[in-house]
Amino acid sequence: xxxxxxxxxxxxxxxxxxxxxxxxILKHPIAKILSKINNFDTLAxxxxxxxxxxxxxxxxxxxxxxxxxxxxxxxxxxxxxKKNFIAIYFTALFSLLLTFCLSxxxxxxxxxxxxxxxxxxTVSNIMQLAIILIIFINLILKDKKEVMV
Numbered sequence: 001x002x003x004x005x006x007x008x009x010x011x012x013x014x015x016x017x018x019x020x021x022x023x024x025i026l027k028h029p030i031a032k033i034l035s036k037i038n039n040f041d042t043l044a045x046x047x048x049x050x051x052x053x054x055x056x057x058x059x060x061x062x063x064x065x066x067x068x069x070x071x072x073x074x075x076x077x078x079x080x081x082k083k084n085f086i087a088i089y090f091t092a093l094f095s096l097l098l099t100f101c102l103s104x105x106x107x108x109x110x111x112x113x114x115x116x117x118x119x120x121x122t123v124s125n126i127m128q129l130a131i132i133l134i135i136f137i138n139l140i141l142k143d144k145k146e147v148m149v
Contacts (some may be wrong), residue, residue, distance in 0.1 A: 037112075040110050040111075041110075043103075044104070044115075048099075064136075088132060
């Protein structure tokens, strides 16, 4: 395996488990809060809405990047870094779909263990979204600088 492939796999694994690790660190306070909740419908509906809204946002980000692909900087980025961006993007998509499915099962079963994983996956989704936003904003700013010069 070359260095870029190892980097990509490491990034995907980190993005996939980062929210779970962070939530496990905070397991005791979260478990205390979850033990006092009898009905998890509000949490489930909120996280399901969040995941579908972010899925729409990610679709918009990709459409914007591909509509700007004639720009020299974005063309260069897509040539050099496309595999990394796609890896991050599809990891986020899968994680958001998993959050949605977990939220639906939380509505069905009303189980605190499922609620814990919904929270963990939502934290992971937020971290993934932050990374995609940083990439997207950098692309836009560098492209804007290149156009102005």
